[in-house]
Amino acid sequence: MKKIIVHHRSSHHAHYSGYARLIDFLDDPDVVQGETKLPYRFAKWLGEMSTTKAGLYDSQSVQKEMELFFHLKKSSRKEKTIVHYLNGERDIRYLLKYKKENKQLKFCATFHKPPEVLRKIIKETSYLKKLDGAICVGENQVDFLKDWLGIEHVNYIPHGIDTRFFHPLNKEKHSKNMLFVGQHLRDFEMLNTTLPIILAEDKDASIDIILKKEYKEKIKLPNSNRIRIHSGIVDNQLRTFYQKATFLYLPLLDSTACNSILEALACGLPVLTSNVGGNQAYLNNRGGFLLSDKDEFIQLALNLLEDSDRCDLLSEEARLQALKYDWKNIATNINSFYKKINY
Template identity: 60%
Template sequence: MKKNIIHHRSPHHSGYSGYACLIDFMGDVQVIQGKPQIPYKLAKCLGELSSQKAGIYNSQSVQKEIELLKNINQFSKENPTIIHYLNGERDIRYLIKYKIGGEQLKFCASFHKPPEVLEKTIQNTTYLKKLNGAICVGRNQVDFIKEWLKLKHVEYIPHGVDTAFFEPLKEKPHSKKILFVGQHLRDFEMLNNTMPTILAENKEASLDIILKKEFKHKVNIKSTKVSIHSGIDDFTLKKFYQKASFLYLPMLDSTACNSILEGIACGLPIITSDVGGNRTYLEGTGNFLIPKENSQKFIATALHLLSNPAMCEAIGKQSRALSLNYDWNKIAEKIESFYKSLFS
């Protein structure tokens, strides 16, 4: 089977974060990155002619399609060939419309946005309905995508995490460091409303916030015990996870969350909102899923963990054990099996 993966990496992800890491664990694949095939101005013009109501399609999408077309033309029509869009919310247009490779060419995509966001941002599903299959990184997407796109082959395969890179410290110093990471679908209102009380109640506690600098204005906590970090490298990010007492992550919605996966891989307890796919990702552990509007529960849970280091250690061990189920090697095997199922 020939495998073509349409690459996409969100610019804020570290080198060891994000769904594009899957490529490193897939073995023999052809990666379509959107290398320049035609002049940029022409690609930009072609991208702008396509309606964004069918998903993001820009100059880089055009380059990807041309690069993919050249690659498809080189394969024998007798060879089963998979085209896997790593991000189903973008880049899918004209090649899938014509499906020039016949029955031996199958298209699939992984979807990352919650159902409410997908329905709002992709109003024209003409192209997506031509997919042969869809991978959902959140269990909360499965029924929606089956109905929305009228697809037979829809499967929940969790997002992965690099458990060799993201790992706990062998000897973790006792601290009362709280960690908040990321910006996508984060509940900044809940963070701003609860954290002042938590920091006031526990005088030793501190908060590290890691996010893109464009989102710094979202944080409105007046305290010298709060530090905001942007533009850090992969190893610094890992150190923040490893040295934290727990990950504090109120969220508005979710499917899969990189920060939660990286947090559990580094042996952290998690306090997050009971929304979207979070419950599935944390099932079987003592981690904390809080009703998203219950600010008092967020505060009480954080204070309880700050005063119980033994509990943090015990839950952290459960987190690490759970994270091994999401190791990219295991996820890659499941995706390979999904590919094969499209030809059966």
């Protein structure tokens, strides 16, 4: 079966992070990245002519569709072919019409946003309803997508993680250092409310906060050498933060799959996060905690800061949990999904 992958990588993801890593674990796929000779101004004009109500479609999307068009023109009509959009929230438009001309050709997409976000950002679903299959990275998306798009083949296949790059190190001592990573759907109000109380109760505790510099204004915390904010770090630095922290402190507003949680688990870092979205399936009561209010966040954080033995046990559980989401396993499941929709 021929696989054509329409590439997308979020700018804030590290090289070893993000859903595009799937490409490295599939067997020799053709990858569409929008590398054409179409003039940028023309591509920009075409992108602006397309409705934004059907998902993001910009100059980059136009370039990708043009490149995909040439791939499809070269494809044999006798060979089973799958086109997989790595991000179902963008780039999907006009080439799905090829389905009518080639019965061996099927289209699928992976969706990353929670249901409430999808409903808000995509008002026009006529293009998406032409898909042959949808992959959900959060269990909380499955029923919604089946109803919203009317697609028969909608499967939950977890987001993957590179467990070779993200791995634990032996910690020399219990550092009492928390870690907060990212900005998408982060509950900054919970962070700003609970963190001063935790730091006041435990004078040895500290936190590293890693996020894009544009989001620094979201941090409403007192100036302190125990609160360190970082932006623009490279992959190895990010991994070191995970490896040396005591636990990931990550209140969320909603979720499907969260790269930061997966990266933490792979580095053997216990996770304290919110009981929202798809978090339950990813943690499954191993290596982390799902919390519902500020008192739970505060109390559990203080308890773990004092209990190095419990953190060590949680660290082992976290690593074992992450191994389930190794990209090799996820790629196997996705290959099975391709065969299911193009049998």
